[in-house]
Amino acid sequence: MQKMSAMHRKLIQNLAETLCKQVRHFDKTETECLIRLFNGLLGEQAERRAAHGLDRVRFRNILHNTFGMTDDMMMDSVFRAFDKDNDTYISVKEWVEGLSVFLRGTLDEKIKFCFDVYNLHGDGYISREEMLQMLKDSLIRQPTEEDPDEGIKDIVEIALKKMDYDHDGKVSYSDYEKTVKDENLLLEAFGNCLPDAKSILAFEQYAFQEPHGH
Numbered sequence: 001m002q003k004m005s006a007m008h009r010k011l012i013q014n015l016a017e018t019l020c021k022q023v024r025h026f027d028k029t030e031t032e033c034l035i036r037l038f039n040g041l042l043g044e045q046a047e048r049r050a051a052h053g054l055d056r057v058r059f060r061n062i063l064h065n066t067f068g069m070t071d072d073m074m075m076d077s078v079f080r081a082f083d084k085d086n087d088t089y090i091s092v093k094e095w096v097e098g099l100s101v102f103l104r105g106t107l108d109e110k111i112k113f114c115f116d117v118y119n120l121h122g123d124g125y126i127s128r129e130e131m132l133q134m135l136k137d138s139l140i141r142q143p144t145e146e147d148p149d150e151g152i153k154d155i156v157e158i159a160l161k162k163m164d165y166d167h168d169g170k171v172s173y174s175d176y177e178k179t180v181k182d183e184n185l186l187l188e189a190f191g192n193c194l195p196d197a198k199s200i201l202a203f204e205q206y207a208f209q210e211p212h213g214h
Contacts, residue, residue, distance in 0.1 A: 012036060019096045025104035031096055033208045038095045053089035066203055067195040071137050074117070074191045081116040081193075103200050107180075110187060110194060115176050117193040126171040126190070131156045134190040159189060 016031040026034065041054060041062070059079050063069040069078070082090050082098035090098070101109045120130045135152050163171045163179045163186075171179075180187050188194060195203070 012039075015092070019093060022093075023097055023100040024106075025100045026096065030208055034096050034099060035092055037207050038092050052087065053091040054095065055089055059090055067199045069192065071191055073120075073134065073137060074193050077117045077120060078193050080122075081113055102195065103204065107184065107187075111177050111180050112173075114180075114187055114193055115173050118176075118190045124173065126176065128156055128160065128169065131159060131171075131190055137191070162186075163189075 012032055012035050013028075016028050016035055019035070020026055020028045020031040023031070038054070041058060044058065056076070056079050059082070060075045063075045063078060069075050079090070080086075082094050082102075084094055084097075085091075101113045105113060115126070118126045118130065118134065120133065121127070132149075132152060135155060136149070160169070160171070163175050165175045165178060166172070
């Protein structure tokens with residue numbers, strides 16, 4: 001049993017060495033911790049699913065319980081942004097690479113990540129319809145409002161006026177990038193898809209603690 005454990009540790013170390021060369025923001029020790037955490041989460045899934053990676057339900061639980069996300073559409077979209085190969089599972093590589101940006105990304109990396117999240121249809125643009133869809137859930141409605149969607153439509157028009165530099169009725173990546181670089185607060189204009197500082201700290205303290213049973 002001891003030999004298996006040592007072999008397992010060696011495999012994790014080798015994988016961490018490979019992965020930490022591919023991500024900018026984690027060192028080898030941190031990468032090892034994230035791989036161990038990933039393996040622990042896989043252990044909580046049915047064996048058939050675990051063979052592929054983290055499934056949508058498990059990943060959404062992490063977003064909700066650890067990072068306080070509550071919007072269903074946004075959680076599904078964050079899942080898709082992590083799931084680069086679109087196989088409906090998060091692999092260990094996608095887990096480490098995704099968390100690198102999610103937790104410690106530069107502004108440029110976060111702009112790319114948020115745009116991918118907001119680009120619901122994957123066509124390279126954030127359309128008026130996508131904005132309406134995302135903002136509907138995030139705004140508090142007053143019961144007295146006759147047509148609450150009207151207020152949201154007004155906000156969408158304001159957003160388009162601000163972001164749509166080439167006036168084609170939708171927001172391209174370069175439109176979004178230019179807007180956010182001018183005004184950083186607009187990074188999460190269409191809904192919270194990044195963790196706050198408190199959640200990041202709590203996750204990192206938990207994930208990067210010394211492994212037990214060494």
